[in-house]
Amino acid sequence: MTDAPAILEVRGMIVRYGAKTILDGVDMTVQQGEIRVILGGSGSGKSTLLKGILGLTDVVGGKATMLGQELTGLSEKARGLLMQRIGVLFQNGALFGSLTVGENIALPLREHRKLPEGAIAELVRMKLAQVDLGHAENLYPSELSGGMRKRAGLARALALDPEILFCDEPSAGLDPLTSAEMDNLILTLRDRLKMTVVIVTHELASIEAIADSLIMVGGGKVIAEGPMAEVRGRGIVAVDEFFARKTKTAAKQEMSVADLFGLTPAKGGA
Numbered sequence: 427m428t429d430a431p432a433i434l435e436v437r438g439m440i441v442r443y444g445a446k447t448i449l450d451g452v453d454m455t456v457q458q459g460e461i462r463v464i465l466g467g468s469g470s471g472k473s474t475l476l477k478g479i480l481g482l483t484d485v486v487g488g489k490a491t492m493l494g495q496e497l498t499g500l501s502e503k504a505r506g507l508l509m510q511r512i513g514v515l516f517q518n519g520a521l522f523g524s525l526t527v528g529e530n531i532a533l534p535l536r537e538h539r540k541l542p543e544g545a546i547a548e549l550v551r552m553k554l555a556q557v558d559l560g561h562a563e564n565l566y567p568s569e570l571s572g573g574m575r576k577r578a579g580l581a582r583a584l585a586l587d588p589e590i591l592f593c594d595e596p597s598a599g600l601d602p603l604t605s606a607e608m609d610n611l612i613l614t615l616r617d618r619l620k621m622t623v624v625i626v627t628h629e630l631a632s633i634e635a636i637a638d639s640l641i642m643v644g645g646g647k648v649i650a651e652g653p654m655a656e657v658r659g660r661g662i663v664a665v666d667e668f669f670a671r672k673t674k675t676a677a678k679q680e681m682s683v684a685d686l687f688g689l690t691p692a693k694g695g696a
């Protein structure tokens with residue numbers, strides 16, 4: 427995987443909101459076909475990093491190169507074309523409430539592909555099947571569960587067959603089972619379609635299941651970046667604390683379930 431070409435390169439990215447510097451020279455390199463997880467505390471600038479890359483917030487310094495093109499230098503038209511090669515799943519799914527699920531997915535296809543209606547309908551059905559929502563085509567977003575809404579958002583992000591998929595907390599607020607389904611879906615996309623995935627998540631189970639590599643941000647800087655096992659093996663305090671804290675929380679929950687039933691966890695047992 428390390429020999430794969432870089433599909434996304436961020437160099438020295440600086441983002442400020444008013445007097446507050448959120449990103450203070452962030453570098454990130456993502457290789458083609460990898461699943462990259464962005465980690466960091468709440469408010470550390472993970473969503474801001476995605477927005478900076480996607481041109482959704484002003485970047486005051488640095489540059490980002492994606493799919494071989496430097497984003498800052500692009501005309502609006504070139505930028506629009508590049509964005510058609512990118513899929514984005516926002517934190518809340520961001521579906522249009524007045525359109526059905528099917529119409530939400532048809533929207534980018536109608537806008538960017540000159541296709542007959544029959545072909546669009548066929549593609550919509552394919553995308554919905556991909557996220558296991560074939561039955562929900564005619565429902566409105568308000569009629570969906572949280573997990574269904576995320577999958578519908580994912581189907582829309584996949585409408586134009588993107589080469590890179592960005593996801594901001596795709597499993598936040600989902601139950602563990604639905605969250606695991608989301609992980610499997612993302613793994614399938616990468617394995618079958620060779621998609622590169624950049625994903626913000628706090629969910630330890632997700633990280634363990636899908637991450638090839640991670641980047642941790644904090645204090646506006648990159649605390650660590652690299653392949654999952656390598657970064658975790660470096661003895662970086664913030665990284666160790668993140669994984670240890672999660673593990674402790676899980677252990678505590680197990681203990682309290684055992685306490686509840688008056689059980690003593692078996693020594694050395696799983």
Ligand SMILES: Nc1ncnc2c1ncn2[C@@H]1O[C@H](COP(=O)(O)OP(=O)(O)OP(=O)(O)O)[C@@H](O)[C@H]1O
Nearest residue numbers: 443444448466467468469470471472473474475626
């Ligand atoms: N549009 C904005 N205007 C002003 N400040 C903003 C704006 N967007 C984000 N911020 C601030 O920038 C900081 C980073 O926000 P960001 O949303 O990137 O954090 P995050 O790491 O994604 O957090 P979370 O894990 O809670 O989603 C926060 O202090 C936030 O208040």
Ligand SMILES: [Mg+2]
Nearest residue numbers: 472473474594
């Ligand atoms: Mg965020």
